[in-house]
Amino acid sequence: MKISVIITLKKDVLDPQGKVIHQTLDGMGxxxxxxxxxxxxxxxDSKENDPKKAKDKVEDMCKKLLTNLVIENYKIIDVQ
Amino acid sequence: MKSSVITFPGSNCDRDMDVALNKFGFKNKMVWHNDAELPKSDLVVLPGGFSYGDYLRCGSMASKSKIMKSVINFANSGGMVMGICNGFQILVETGLVPGVLLRNKYLEFICKNVFVKINNKNNTYFKNLDSEVLEFHIAHNEGNYFCTKDQLKEIDDNEQVAINYCDVNGKTEDQFNPNGSIKNIAGIFNKEKNVLGMMPHPERMIDKSLSGEDGSLFFNNLINNLK
Known part of the structure; x- marks a missing residue:
């Protein structure tokens, strides 16, 4: 199964890169x-064929490695 | 006194730390990240560098390496564990100390000497130290200390702030904050104060002719406190 995850910074966390991108876009018009x-x-890309199990495993990966939950949120956006 | 310095792939201050520890009387051993067992140690140091190329988040991969299970057990049983720079980033990723280290506020890699004020001397790292302010060196891209409001309250309540960025006189004002850290925090303890994470490098300040000697004060005091 292929699982897609996005990780975003929490609302209160400063994102200086985002700010610079914003400024640059602004400068471009x-x-x-x-x-x-x-x-x-x-x-x-997981060997797991059961969508529910695959999703649960990725969720576990998000909690244990992919995300630092102090500053980030994760969202599994696609399982297929 | 016995110490161990852990070398991760991408560590680059491990040898400097080895030199510093040996200079002040520790019998230091270098330990590879893929080893399972820690040698008998009175102090374990996670050195600075760029473990695993800073992939994913600084320190995140190293915090899951084989040796870290032993380091975490050692810390949880009261052992002294100190993380410097990338070592601090590894410590926050293990959860041994609270918070995270974000990208520096102004997106610059900062490499310069800074002054830090010792906030809490009621611990093995800083007790008996005569100085209130030390001059150390920082070199990092992700040293912007951040934690949630609840964590900050807990950190304050438990007096877990170890050192704050300041000026030569110990003033901890915003203008002396190099990287945007909350409350100028440069280093913090765990609740029990046996684990210390800090961005500044004391091991770079152990030679008068090269840099400065405030690191010598720190290491001399530390080994005496451990004896």
């Missing part, structure tokens, strides 16, 4: 942006 937040995207 994209001046209707309120905010840019940068995140991470993972594609995990």
């Amino acid at each position: 994209f001046n209707d942006i309120n905010e840019v937040r940068q995140g991470k995207y993972f594609e995990i």
Whole structure:
């Protein structure tokens, strides 16, 4: 199964990279942006064929390694 | 006194730490990250560097390496564990000390001398030290200490802040904060104060002709406290 996960910074956490991207976009003329937040995207190809089990395992991976829950949230966006 | 310095793939301050520890009387051993057992130690040091190329999050991979199980057990049974720079990042990823280290506020790699004020001397690392302010060296891209409001309250309640960035006179104002850390925090303890994580490098300040000697004060005091 292929599982897709996105990881984003929590709301209160400063994202200086997002800020710089915002400023640059602004300078390029994209001046209707309120905010840019940068995140991470993972594609995990698992040997597990059961969608529920595959999702649970990736959730465990998110909690144990992929995410630092003090500053980040994760969301499994696709299982197929 | 026996010490161990853990070398991870990408550690680059491990040898400097070895030199510093031996200079002040420790019998130091270098320990490979893939070993399972820690040698008998009075102090374990996680050195600075770029373990695993800082992939995913700084320190995240190293915190799951084989030796870290032994280091975590050692810390949980009261053993002295000190993490410097990347070692601090590894410590926060293990959860031995609270919080995280974010990218520096102004997106710069900072490499310079800084002053730090000792916030708590009621522990083996800093007790009996005559100085209130020490000059150390920092070199990092992710040293911006962050924690949740609840964690910050707990850290304050348990007096877990070890050192704060300050000026030469010990003033901990915002303008002396190099990287955006909450409350100028440069280093923190676990609740029990046997685990210390800090961004500054005391091992870079052990030679008058090279840099400075405030690291010598720190290591001399530390080994005396451990005796």
